[in-house]
Amino acid sequence: MNAALHRRAKELFLDACDLPPEERAGFLAQRCGEDAELRSAVERLLAHDGAPSVVAERVVHEQLASLLDEEGARALPAEIGRYRVLGLLGEGGFGTVYEAEQLEPVRRVVALKVLKPGMDSRQVLARFAAERQTLALMSHPCIATVLDAGITADGRPFFAMERVLGVPLGRYCDEQQLDLASRLQLFLRICGAVLHAHQKGIVHRDLKPSNLLVATVDGSPLPKVIDFGIAKALQPLEPDADITRERGLFLGTPEYVSPEQAAGELDIDTRSDIYSLGAVLYELLAGTTPLERETTRQLGLPALLLRIQSEVPPRPSLRVAEESERALAIARARRTDPQSLARALRGDLDWIALKALAKERAERYQTVSALAEDLERYRRGEPVLARAPSFAYRSARFARRNRAALLAAAAMLVLLLGGIVGTSLGLVRALRSQGAAEEAQRRAETFSEILLRALASGDPLEGGSVDRRVSEVMQQVVAELDAGALRQHPATEAEVQMRVARTLLGNDHPAEGLPLAERALALYTASGPERASDTARARSLVAIHLDRLGRTSEAEPLFRAVLDARRAQQDGDHPELAYALRGLGVVLQHRGRLDEAEAHYREALAMERRLHPEDHAEIASALNNLGSLLQSKGRSAEAEASFREVLEMRRRLRPEGDPLTARALANLAQSLLAQRRTAEAEPLAQEALEMFRRTLPTDHADLAIGWTSVAFAQQASGRAAEAEAALREALALYRRNAAGDHHQVAGALANLADLLLGSRRDEDAEALLGEALAMLERLFPQGHPLAVRCGANRAVALLRTSRPEEALEAAQRAAELGRAILEPTHGLRVQTEKILAQVQSAR
Amino acid sequence: MSPLTPEDITRALERAAEGHGSAASELLPVVYEELRRLARSHMRRAAPEHTLQATALVHEAYLKLVRSAPEGWQGRAHFFAVAATAMRQVLANHAREAQAAKRGGSERLRVTLSGEIADERAGRDFDALSLHEALAKLAELDPQQYRVVELRTFTGLSVEEVAEVLSISTATVKREWRAARAWLAAELGEPGGDGAEPPAPRTEA
Incomplete structure (x- = not known):
């Protein structure tokens, strides 16, 4: 709008505004003529004439209030209580922090936190006094102690605490450009401090970067947790959840406060701090708070609470994966680039952070030490306990032990490559039930909890080891179950039976696992339709056992029933349905009905791709199924393409390499051998063997897959002697692991025999x-x-x-x-x- | 900032009276420092529940400044003309700083103990910035109307006082003010009015 138009509009507005409304239209039509712009400007003014709020005054008054508020807070008093004020350290949401000198009984410099006006000081002091004895129990190099509390001359509560020279955690890490490893190290020290407080029965309630100060001491960072005890002292004495919610009285910082604390719940425990630590960890890793600061700051209280309580944050790795200036800056502050950062976070670190941030506190780490231990496991390269909300990670780890029944290069007969899938399905399935089993675990009596854990410890697929003693424990458990130890708890008994069966299957003992899986199925079937999902789970497990035992004609109808049940349970795409499709596909492949199997695999694959918009272990597994099938059909070039995608995806998911990636390498090598591309195949096979060796214990049966793969490549290039040596390595590995009859041993014998026939x-x-x-x-x-x-x-x-x-x-x-x-x-x-x-x- | 001496204030007021182009910026620290001083003294006296009466404070500041005006000074008209601009600049700067602090993601507790919620605060800063932007626009479109708004809003002067400062009739001030309020409301996206003139909230100086 130009000045002339503005002035014309103003004049017309002033002439028109005192006319009766019904005359205005005629007046405007006459005076504005064809000038639509002018008319609309005048109408706009008329519409806002006498606007109910006088916005300019309101804004100015509010601004003045806020300006004066800040100025007033910044005013430097000469003395506070018995402290002489030296200077201003900073201002926070609570109020103002001064540097001050204590004169008696000892002379020392402290930080004084003077709270903003607006609360009942006597109550705050009373609550602090109640906490004081407890707080005095804390003694940790990374905790700054609150020394004293009092009331200022103008009636505001203040706290005196150890003065910490440091900067907030996030700023320190970014300024020092600490890489992930250093950040985790620092975070673990903070965990140590919080753990110490928790052991003394003290919950912080307001853990956030600005309460985690870091200074460089003797060349290394020293973190200090400040403000222990303050948040609790500020909590209303008898909090009323409704009033709290209504009036927005909750104390905390929206980005870091736990859902239960935000909701004003009364029983805040140490797990509230674990949530806050999770948020701090998330930000340390990804450079963004789980609930983004920019958006939380624009929400009203009800919307904010709803978000804190319901919005599951994206995995940290997704936050840094985007291509933006911001992602670049975040990665640079961690001495890396966005792609590498995303790769490093993807998987274990994602899940550790998200587990700590679980909305339900029962689903979080239950103690700070559990969180710290999982991070330590990550740092040592061991499997972590945290798992994805989906079962991707567990399935990856389960499938690690899959026996790859590699295709014999001998042209004569086709070995059952699909066998790999049967195993993997069992494992994937086992995983999935993990969530439900855990739910049950929580409810179950302690003995069954211990039992389940003991049983799983014998499963090499879950990080346990095949151990005679564990096997004995397992046999004993089976005997106890047979004797009716859990007869009163059919659901628990079924879970235990399934657990044992899966462990046996994981050790390739399907014949021994089958009766247990069948018993679990019977128990669930008997408990009626409300157990339909569990029944389907148990039925799948039975079907996998039958498939592995070669009883595919019995396995097929079971998987069909599972598929029907899953379709009936839920419309549209869902992981259970995708799983059932693959399960049936495996059986059909094993039965030689390759076209039907392919259709099922393709449906499952498409569903997995829709369920997971990006790289995912389940997509890789489904692709692997399809690849193995195409290989069985002799469509090696297409199989190759599938296996290449599997390999690339797994390399992205686990850049450091793992047995699953090694398996993908072996499968790709096999598809190349089938196309007589020996020279390309051999390096892949060698890499597979090398990766298996690097990522598995020396005697692990899966090393045999690597040896077999290398052997086939050597055989194809006419180096029969080397191939024979490699196959004998594979055979020896299987024999050592099986200790008796085992289909893997039989398979290795068959492979060796094929080679000898060729010679x-x-x-x-x-x-x-x-x-x-x-x-x-x-x-x-x-x-x-x-x-x-x-x-x-x-x-x-x-x-x-x-x-x-x-x-x-x-x-x-x-x-x-x-x-x-x-x-x-x-x-x-x-x-x-x-x-x-x-x-x-x-x- | 060291406290301003009466001499500083006098000098600033003199320069403003002499019509220096930079008068507003000369007077700005004077106004600002006076406000800070008053705020601090009020905070010290204040009981925790005490709410600051911003308007009262502003007027207290003006009175103080006006009393410091040197002998022979041309009068309050000039003073208010300059002080209003200074005041506006103080608040515009404050709004920008608050906004920048927010963008910088400073670790302020947005959900405060007094039950005041973050977004209200954010909304206020936004309002303030919009207001200052709208005023800057108005200053270009219609300098006289702008001066009326500035004086009315940032000094709380009455219609008669504004008329005196600007040497225009009270009727003109009323008309400019009415049109300006409608214009500002439209600019700032306020809900429409019912056509009636509400009483202008102001404090008696």
């Missing part, structure tokens, strides 16, 4: 296959696809060693078994029939 060492091969078949018959009395393969190959070996009658017998048995347990189109069955025909014609 025309037919007699040696025949002996190995004989051993494998005997083992498989003991393991899988109802037959197993691997037995079909071994039988067919043994027939070839017998034929070559001029034993045609035995060859025919072996081929016929293999073909019969194939017809019994495999679909007519199954590659293995087709190949076996061809071998039978050859053996027959050779006679």
Whole structure:
């Protein structure tokens, strides 16, 4: 608007404003004519004539009040109580902090925190006095003690405390450009201080960076937690939750206050501090508070409370992943770049921070030491206890132990690569139930808690180790369950049964786990429709056991039932449904119904991609399923593409490498070998072996996957002797881990026999296959696809060693078994029939 | 800032009276320091529940300054003209600082003990900034109207006093004031009025 228009509008407004409203339109039409701009300007003024609030005065008065408020607070009194004021240290939300000198009984310099006017000073002092004895118990180098409290001449409460020369934690870290490791170290020292206070029964209630001051002492940072005891003293004596909520009297800082404290709940305990520590950790890592400061500051109280109580913050790694100036600055302050920072945070650190920030305090770390220990585990590169809200992490860790039944390079027969998925499914499933199991755990009596933990400790998939003593404990538990120890608690018994079954499955003992899983299924089925989800869980577990036992025809209907149940439980995409789709896909793949399996895998994969908009362990697993299937179909180039994506995703998820990434390398190598791209395959296989060695204990069975993969590459490039040595390493590893009959041992025997057949060492091969078949018959009395393969190959070996009658017998048995347990189109069955025909014609 | 001596004040007022271009900025520290001094003394006397009467304080400051005016000074008209501008600058600076402090993410407790909520505070700073922006705009569009607003708003002068300071009729002041209020309300997105003139809140000096 220009000045002339403004003035014209003003004149017309003044002429029109005293006219009766009904005459105004005519007046304006006459005076403004065609000038629509002028008319609208006048109408705008008329509309605001006599506006109810006189905004300018109001704003000016408010501003003056706030200005004077600040000035008044800044006024430097000469003395406060028996302290001589030396200077102003700072101003905070509470009030003003002065540097002051105490003259008696000892002469020392202290910090005096004088609170803003507006509260009942006597009550504050009374509450502080009540806390004083407790506060005096604290003695920790990282805690600044509150020494004294009093009332100023003008009636305001003040606290005298140890003067700390330091800057707020976040500022210190950014100014010093501390990297993640140094930040965590500093944070752990703060945890130590808070733990000390908690052990004395003191909750801070207002932990935030400005109460965590850091100074450089002797060249290293020394953190100090200040203000212990103050927040509690300021808390109303008899807080009324409703009034608190209504009037916004809650004490704390919106970005760091726990939901229960924000809601004005009465029983604030140490876990409230754990939440605040979580928020501090989050900001240290990602440079942003969990609930963004910019947005919390614009919310009204009800909206703010709602956010604090319900909004789950994004994972810290997502905060730094964006490409912006801000992300760049945050990363730079941590001596890295946004991509590397996001990678470093993704996973363990994400989950540790989010676990500490759980809305429900029962879901947080229960003690500061638990939080600190998890961070220490992270620093040592050990698995952390925190887990993602989804089951991604656990599944990744479970799948780590999957037995990759790698495709035999020998062109003769197809080994069941899909076997890997069966295992992984069991593990993924196990994981998922973890959440529910934990829920149950909380409710269960202490003994069952201890029991479950003891049982899980025997599961190498959960960071435990195969340990005879644990196995014995487990057998004892099973015996106790059989004796009816938990008969009164069917749900608990079912969970324990499933837990034991999963541990057995994790150790590749499906035959022993099956009865337990079946018992759990029976228990849940008996407890009616409200247990439908648990029933589906147990049914999946039974199906996985059956699949692993080669009883795929029994597994299939079970998985179909699970799938139907999941579809009935919830519309649309959900993780349980995606899981069930994959489970059925695995069974179908094992049954040789590859097209159906592919359809299920693709549906599951698409769903996982929708459920997880970015990299996710579940997407990688689903892709791996699809890759293995495409490999079985001989579509190696497509399999290669899938495995490459799996590999890349896992490398992003775990840049430091892990057994799952190693497995992806091995699978990719296999798909390249199938395309006769030996030169490309071998380095990948070597890298897989190297990564397995780096990330697993020396004797871990999964090292065998690495050896097998390398062996196949060497075999393909004609280095049979090296390949044989590698396969014998794999066999030895499986034998050491299995201590007896095991399908992995049988698989390793079969792989070695294939190699020997290729070198025309037919007699040696025949002996190995004989051993494998005997083992498989003991393991899988109802037959197993691997037995079909071994039988067919043994027939070839017998034929070559001029034993045609035995060859025919072996081929016929293999073909019969194939017809019994495999679909007519199954590659293995087709190949076996061809071998039978050859053996027959050779006679 | 060291306390201003009566000589400082006198000198500033003289320069303002002489019509120096920089008079407003000369007077600014005078007004500012006087306000600070008054605020501090009030805070010391104040009981915790005491609410500061901002308007009363401002007038106390003006009275003090006016009393310090040297003999032979041209009168309060000039003083108020300059003081209003100084006052506006003080508050504009204050609003900007508050806003900047917020952007800087300073660790202030936004949910305060007195039950005052952060967003109210934020809203106020926003209002203040908008007001100062609107006033700057008005100063360009219509200097006379702007002067009326400035004097009325930042010094709390009555219509008659404004008329005297600006050497215009009281009727003109009333008209300018009415139009300015409508304009400001529209600029600041205030809800519309009912056409009636509400009593202007002001304190009797």
